[in-house]
Amino acid sequence: MPTDVEARWLDYAWDVVDCPDSHRRACEAAGGGIPGPGRVDGNDLRWPGYLGRDYCEGSGVLCVGAVHREAPLAMEATDPIIARTNRELVAGARTWLRAGRSPQSDAAYLERLRSAYEEALPRWPRWRRHFRTLVEDYLSMSSTQIAWTNLAKCRVSIDRGAAERASQATLTRLCQRQFPARELVEAIRPAAVLVAVLGARPGGDLVETWHSPRAAPLVFAWQGQSGHDRMNTDPAARRLSEWGPEAAERIKWAMRAGRSP
Ligand SMILES: [Zn+2]
Numbered sequence: 001m002p003t004d005v006e007a008r009w010l011d012y013a014w015d016v017v018d019c020p021d022s023h024r025r026a027c028e029a030a031g032g033g034i035p036g037p038g039r040v041d042g043n044d045l046r047w048p049g050y051l052g053r054d055y056c057e058g059s060g061v062l063c064v065g066a067v068h069r070e071a072p073l074a075m076e077a078t079d080p081i082i083a084r085t086n087r088e089l090v091a092g093a094r095t096w097l098r099a100g101r102s103p104q105s106d107a108a109y110l111e112r113l114r115s116a117y118e119e120a121l122p123r124w125p126r127w128r129r130h131f132r133t134l135v136e137d138y139l140s141m142s143s144t145q146i147a148w149t150n151l152a153k154c155r156v157s158i159d160r161g162a163a164e165r166a167s168q169a170t171l172t173r174l175c176q177r178q179f180p181a182r183e184l185v186e187a188i189r190p191a192a193v194l195v196a197v198l199g200a201r202p203g204g205d206l207v208e209t210w211h212s213p214r215a216a217p218l219v220f221a222w223q224g225q226s227g228h229d230r231m232n233t234d235p236a237a238r239r240l241s242e243w244g245p246e247a248a249e250r251i252k253w254a255m256r257a258g259r260s261p
Contacts, residue, residue, distance in 0.1 A: 002106065005057040008187040009147070010106045013048035016153050016179055017093050023178045024154075030174050031167035033155035042090035042155075049149030049184075050117040051110070052142075057189045058258040060147060061139065061251065062217065063131050064181075064195040066224065067152035067168050085120035088112060118144065126196070130224060130232050130240060134194055138248035147188050151200055151207065153179055169199065172206055186212030191258050192251040193217045196224025201235055218254055220247045 002010060024046070028034050033043035052060075092112035099105035121127045121143045135141050152175040156168055181200075185193070189212075199206040201221035210219045222240070223230045232240040 001103075002110070005055065005060075005188055006051065006110065009051045009184075010110065012184055012187040013051075013109075014096075014101060016046050016048035017097055019046040019153070019178075023174075026174055027152075027154040027171060030171045031156060032152075032171055040086070042086070042093075045090060045093050046153040047089075047093075047150065047155075048153065049147065050113055051147045051188065052117075052144040053114050054142065054144040055147055055188065056145070058191060059255040060145060060188060060190045061135065061141065062147045062149065062185070062188065062190040062193045063135070064193060064197070064200065065126055065148070065150045066197045067150050067154070067156050067172060079123060081119060082123055085116040088116040089120075092116065114144075117148065121148075125226065126224070129226065130196055130222065131194065133240060134244055134248065138244050139251060147184075147190065149181075149184055151176060151181070151195075151197060169206070172197075176207060181207045182209050182212045185210055185215050185217060189215040190217045191255045192247075193219045194247075195219065195221045197221060198223050198235060218247075218250055220251075 024044075027046075033039065035042075035044040092109055095112075096105055096109040122132070127143075132143075135143065135146055151172045152168070154171065154175060156171065181193075193210050195201070195207075197206060198204065198221055202210060202219050204221065210217060220234070220243070222232055222234050222243070225231060230237060234243040236243075
């Protein structure tokens with residue numbers, strides 16, 4: 001039997017995986033990865049993210065990236081674990097879609113997703129660039145205690161510059177209209193949201209709100225773009241080693257408050 005938070009997350013995830021065709025077409029028109037020969041497998045799918053097996057409502061942390069990248073074929077070729085976990089994620093989503101919802105198919109999907117993420121996360125550059133430091137070093141939590149999602153549920157091809165960043169923002173807004181962040185927040189009720197996209201900060205132009213009827217997480221946003229000259233700086237341009245420990249203290253305080261009766 002799923003826990004309450006797992007059951008709500010699975011409902012959310014199903015809506016994403018079972019994405020309406022109209023939205024799929026809109027994503028592709030806005031620069032989303034297109035399925036087809038010569039492309040990495042799975043561009044036809046939409047990605048809800050991950051709910052760790054030790055995630056707890058009220059004290060869990062939601063980590064948020066910008067958009068799923070179409071894994072460069074070169075990366076899949078050089079890292080067999082990335083290649084295998086990507087195949088697992090694709091196969092898990094397709095199997096769930098084909099089977100439809102049932103207690104068995106939901107549980108199988110969640111387990112396959114968790115196994116793949118547990119193996120893949122430590123190898124992802126985006127995890128190592130900032131989230132790992134925040135979650136493991138500053139919050140003393142493990143990757144099984146977090147949830148993960150991206151603002152856009154579709155993929156874009158690997159980052160190639162300013163034009164692509166502009167299309168990412170368009171894509172992100174489009175996907176946020178279909179799958180607003182507040183719906184995931186309502187499903188899993190995290191103590192905090194860590195988002196590696198400055199424009200997704202509260203009051204920014206990418207996410208309407210991070211608050212839901214039953215959850216008001218703390219939100220920390222930073223410049224997560226790889227190679228950016230201000231990479232990992234917060235909205236006040238402070239470095240991760242400055243703002244990170246301070247954010248962690250506030251989050252730990254909120255977790256203690258959230259757990260007390
Ligand atoms: Zn999309």
